[in-house]
Amino acid sequence: MSVLTIDVGTTVIKSVVFDDQGTEIAVARRATEVLRPHPGWAEQDMDAVWDAVVHTVRTVLDGLTDPVWLVSFTAQGDGAWLVDDRGRPTGPAILWSDGRAGDLLTGWQRDGVLEAAFRRNGSLTCTGMPNALFSWLAAHDPDRLARSATSLTAAGWLFLRFTGVRASDESDASAPFLDHTTGDYDPAIIELFGLDAYARLLPTVLGESQRIAEITTGAAEELGLPAGLPVVMSPYDIAATARGVGVVNPGQACSILGTTLCTEIVRTGIDTGGEPSGIHIAYRGRERVLRAFPTLNGAEVLGWAARLLHLPGPPELAQLAFESQPGARGLMFLPYLSPAGERAPFLDTGARGSFWGLSLEHTPADLARAVFDGLSLVLRDSLAAARTDVSELRLCGGGANSDAWCALIADATGVPTARSGDTELGAKGAFLTGLVRTGAETSMHSAAAKYVRMQRSWEPEPERAEFYAALYEDFLGWRTRAREAGWRGGAVWRGSARRPAEAPGRPTEAGGHPATTPGGPRV
Numbered sequence: 273m274s275v276l277t278i279d280v281g282t283t284v285i286k287s288v289v290f291d292d293q294g295t296e297i298a299v300a301r302r303a304t305e306v307l308r309p310h311p312g313w314a315e316q317d318m319d320a321v322w323d324a325v326v327h328t329v330r331t332v333l334d335g336l337t338d339p340v341w342l343v344s345f346t347a348q349g350d351g352a353w354l355v356d357d358r359g360r361p362t363g364p365a366i367l368w369s370d371g372r373a374g375d376l377l378t379g380w381q382r383d384g385v386l387e388a389a390f391r392r393n394g395s396l397t398c399t400g401m402p403n404a405l406f407s408w409l410a411a412h413d414p415d416r417l418a419r420s421a422t423s424l425t426a427a428g429w430l431f432l433r434f435t436g437v438r439a440s441d442e443s444d445a446s447a448p449f450l451d452h453t454t455g456d457y458d459p460a461i462i463e464l465f466g467l468d469a470y471a472r473l474l475p476t477v478l479g480e481s482q483r484i485a486e487i488t489t490g491a492a493e494e495l496g497l498p499a500g501l502p503v504v505m506s507p508y509d510i511a512a513t514a515r516g517v518g519v520v521n522p523g524q525a526c527s528i529l530g531t532t533l534c535t536e537i538v539r540t541g542i543d544t545g546g547e548p549s550g551i552h553i554a555y556r557g558r559e560r561v562l563r564a565f566p567t568l569n570g571a572e573v574l575g576w577a578a579r580l581l582h583l584p585g586p587p588e589l590a591q592l593a594f595e596s597q598p599g600a601r602g603l604m605f606l607p608y609l610s611p612a613g614e615r616a617p618f619l620d621t622g623a624r625g626s627f628w629g630l631s632l633e634h635t636p637a638d639l640a641r642a643v644f645d646g647l648s649l650v651l652r653d654s655l656a657a658a659r660t661d662v663s664e665l666r667l668c669g670g671g672a673n674s675d676a677w678c679a680l681i682a683d684a685t686g687v688p689t690a691r692s693g694d695t696e697l698g699a700k701g702a703f704l705t706g707l708v709r710t711g712a713e714t715s716m717h718s719a720a721a722k723y724v725r726m727q728r729s730w731e732p733e734p735e736r737a738e739f740y741a742a743l744y745e746d747f748l749g750w751r752t753r754a755r756e757a758g759w760r761g762g763a764v765w766r767g768s769a770r771r772p773a774e775a776p777g778r779p780t781e782a783g784g785h786p787a788t789t790p791g792g793p794r795v
Contacts, residue, residue, distance in 0.1 A: 274338040275706055276497075277699040278325060280347035280426050281509065282306060282367065285321070287328035288699035289336060294723030296696060297338075300331035307364060312371035314400070315364035318353060321426070322433050329495045343434070343487065343501055344706030346698050347426035349444055349508035350398070352405040354420040354473070359432055362419045366405050371612065373404035378621070380465075386619075387548050389461050394542040394552035394563075395447035398615055402474075403448045403465045410470070423473040431505045435485035438475050442554035443507035443562075445477045452542050452554060452561060455479050478505065480557045484709050504706040510534050511553050511562055512701030513668060517692045518724035520716045522560070523663040527651050527681070529671025533570040535654035537563045543659055550616045550657065556716065565616035565654040570647070571671055573607045573625075577643045581636050587674070589640050594676045596641035598683070598736055599743055603638050604628040604750055605646035608759075617650075617657035624759040628750050644677060648684035649740070649747045655685055665689045666726070668697050675728070683736040684744075693727035700724070 289298040302324045307315040350368035425444045451458035519526045525537040550565040574586040613623035682689040704719045713719040
C-alpha cells in the first residue's frame, strides 16, 4: 500500500508517492505560472493550479502497482484565495509574495498596529497575509470582497476541491489572526486591523485531530483515485518541511537554505517579547508551536555574488569561498540585498547590504567567503531571536548540498548541524502527518524516528565557533551603524542617463567621440 502526497509550491506542483517504508517511489512535477499584472503583484489562476494538481496526480499514478490508501498534501501559505458561496473563485488567487499592500504595512508599523498584534500572538504581518490583502481590497476592489464568501489558502482550496469542506488548518490560520491559547481567531486582532466587516470570510480552523475528510466522488473520478479515500490537509509548506526533516521536539530547529533562508525552531509556547519579527505557527495543537523566521535574503544573494564574480553559479561560488579563511581576512558582508529590505529576524523595509573593511588586499575568494559568512550569521541571528535553547539545526534546501557550507553553519551558529537524506521534504512532512492523523503512527515523534533519514552531520569546531561568536557581535555592531546611517551610502541619482559624449562642456570630434590627447581626454 502506498501514500499519495502533493506539494503545491508557488512555481512547481509535485505529486510524490511513498511506499510503506517511507521511500519515494514516484514523482511527477508541473510548473505553474505566477501572474504579475502590475509591479509588485503576484497572482495565480486558481483553476490552473487545480488542473496542475490533477495532471501530476494522474501522471504519478500511471504505472503504479501498489494501491493508494491515503492522500495527504501541503501547499504554499498565506495569501487570499477567495471563493463565492458556490466554491468558485471570484478572481485570481493573491499570493503570499504579493507586495501591493506595502504602504498599508508602513502605516501600521508607524502607528504601532503591527507591534500590538505581535504582542498578542507573536506573528508580524507581511504584505501577503490576509489582513493586508483584505484591507487593500476594501480600498481598491470592494466588489471582489462583496462577491466572496470565503478566503482560503492554497491548501484550503485543495481541501475544498478534494472534499467539499471549506476550512483552514491551524498552521495556515496562525498568522495573523490566531489565538494560540484557543486555536481559533482572536477578535481583538481582527478589530485591531479594522476588519470586523470581513471576519465572515475567515474559514473554520481545523486542529491537529480535525484535518481529515473523505474524498468526494467527483474528485476521485477526476483524479483517477478510488472513492472513499481519506484526505489529510497537512501544515503549510515550511511547517511540513520541518516535519519532513524530523524537527518535531522542543529545541530542534531547521533552516531551509533556499531562495530565502527560513529558520524554524520548535517551542512549547509562543514568545511575544523581544523585537517583533517572524511568526509563530501552530504545530501540534496547544502543545507545540514553530517559531519561524523567513528572511527575504538567501540563495538569491549567492546568485548575485556569483554573477558579480563572473562565476557560473552558487556551487562555483562556494568552491571559491572556501579557499579563503574564516572571517574573509577582515572583510564583513551585510547580506540585505532584497529591494524590499528585510522582514526576519528584524523588520526594516529600508535595509540594504554592504561590504565593510574592503581593501586592495582582498581577493575574489575573500568576497565570496564574506558572503557565505554573512548569510551564516543571519542564521545565528534567527536562532538568537527565537530566545530559546537549540540543540540541533537540520539543514535542507539547495544550499544544504554544500558540505562546506553545512560545516560553516555549525561553526557560525555554535549548534550541531545535519542534512537530510530525503529530497522532497515538504511531501515527506505531509506523509508523516497523514500517518499520524489516520492512526498508522501513534505520534509525530515516533513517525519521524521511524521514517526520517539523516545523511550526514557536523559538529562545531571549538576554535572556529569561538571566532564566529566574536564575529557575530561585530556583525551586529556594523548592522547597527548601517541602520543608524540610513543603510544607503549616499544620494541616489534620479536624472536621465546620458552618454559621456553628451555631457556639457566636453568637446567632441567627428563621430561624436570625446576629443582626446595621447594622455587622455582634453578638458
